[in-house]
Amino acid sequence: MRSPEELTVAFRSAGLKVTPQRQLLFRLLHDNSSHPTADSLHSAATAVMPGISLRTVYQTLTDLTQMGELQSIEVGSGSLRFDPNVSDHHHAVCDGCGDVHDVYITKAPVLRGLDDFSVSDAHIVYRGQCGACSALVATK
Amino acid sequence: MRSPEELTVAFRSAGLKVTPQRQLLFRLLHDNSSHPTADSLHSAATAVMPGISLRTVYQTLTDLTQMGELQSIEVGSGSLRFDPNVSDHHHAVCDGCGDVHDVYITKAPVLRGLDDFSVSDAHIVYRGQCGACSALVATK
DNA sequence: TAACAATTAACAATCATTGCTAATTAGCAT
DNA sequence: ATGCTAATTAGCAATGATTGTTAATTGTTA
Numbered sequence: 281m282r283s284p285e286e287l288t289v290a291f292r293s294a295g296l297k298v299t300p301q302r303q304l305l306f307r308l309l310h311d312n313s314s315h316p317t318a319d320s321l322h323s324a325a326t327a328v329m330p331g332i333s334l335r336t337v338y339q340t341l342t343d344l345t346q347m348g349e350l351q352s353i354e355v356g357s358g359s360l361r362f363d364p365n366v367s368d369h370h371h372a373v374c375d376g377c378g379d380v381h382d383v384y385i386t387k388a389p390v391l392r393g394l395d396d397f398s399v400s401d402a403h404i405v406y407r408g409q410c411g412a413c414s415a416l417v418a419t420k
Numbered sequence: 421m422r423s424p425e426e427l428t429v430a431f432r433s434a435g436l437k438v439t440p441q442r443q444l445l446f447r448l449l450h451d452n453s454s455h456p457t458a459d460s461l462h463s464a465a466t467a468v469m470p471g472i473s474l475r476t477v478y479q480t481l482t483d484l485t486q487m488g489e490l491q492s493i494e495v496g497s498g499s500l501r502f503d504p505n506v507s508d509h510h511h512a513v514c515d516g517c518g519d520v521h522d523v524y525i526t527k528a529p530v531l532r533g534l535d536d537f538s539v540s541d542a543h544i545v546y547r548g549q550c551g552a553c554s555a556l557v558a559t560k
Numbered sequence: 561t562a563a564c565a566a567t568t569a570a571c572a573a574t575c576a577t578t579g580c581t582a583a584t585t586a587g588c589a590t
Numbered sequence: 591a592t593g594c595t596a597a598t599t600a601g602c603a604a605t606g607a608t609t610g611t612t613a614a615t616t617g618t619t620a
Contacts, residue, residue: 396551411536
């Protein structure tokens with residue numbers, strides 16, 4: 281995702297308005313690697329701007345996703361998560377704490393058993409235990 | 421997933437009852453490679469047994485999943501899909517028709533950029549166009 | 561600065577799924 | 591075969607995530 285300043289320009293030239301609510305969300309998402317849900321973002325936004333509506337958060341997330349500034353991912357937590365890292369990468373989900381980490385693979389896996397299908401994209405979800413959660417289990 | 425006959429034995433020895441509703445679902449799921457949702461299964465079941473409740477379908481799907489007879493997958497279609505193929509495989513989703521195909525990979529992709537995470541499972545979702553949908557686009 | 565379209569907040573509505581409960585029924589022991 | 595008991599069912603309410611709607615507000619551009 282581009283910087284708040286660049287997004288401001290991009291939104292205006294797309295005929296979209298740059299409101300205080302959107303500026304706040306730009307800032308909250310910039311360099312955010314926590315893979316937040318709409319709801320967790322709304323909580324963070326409310327701390328700064330009480331009264332901001334969840335609907336507005338959803339709206340802006342949708343806009344950013346459509347503009348290619350955000351990626352939305354599903355990792356089985358019940359709600360969509362948003363990722364400002366739109367480079368080609370994958371995700372590792374900790375079964376202990378639920379945290380989502382960005383992951384890069386060295387080579388795309390080769391398919392077998394599927395004729396007649398042209399692949400345009402692949403997304404891998406790894407599951408396991410993060411370092412902190414492994415340590416916790418060992419302590420018990 | 422094992423055969424309806426084997427499941428009947430397995431359910432009984434787990435202290436679960438084998439009802440007509442469950443027998444029907446066993447049959448509808450056996451060798452089913454369509455990756456149905458709870459709702460589509462309920463429709464299929466209703467055609468044979470009018471009055472069967474969606475709640476019962478969910479219940480049985482949960483039971484089968486917990487017993488390791490089914491795998492549940494999320495492919496971004498809004499609802500969970502169930503797969504009686506519990507072998508180690510992945511999925512390809514057609515962006516045209518939404519159909520889900522089973523996919524096998526030759527080698528698990530190697531991680532990079534993630535220290536201190538022990539992976540227990542990986543699931544890949546491929547996206548693209550199936551043969552039929554590619555043909556359709558070419559015709560237009 | 562005025563005008564207009566885009567945005568917001570609030571609320572209702574939808575969809576998938578789960579919780580609850582009274583009535584029914586499978587499966588076991590007689 | 592019959593009865594007992596716990597599991598199951600259907601029906602409906604409730605939840606959580608997300609989207610639709612709308613009147614009032616506010617950026618943006620001329």
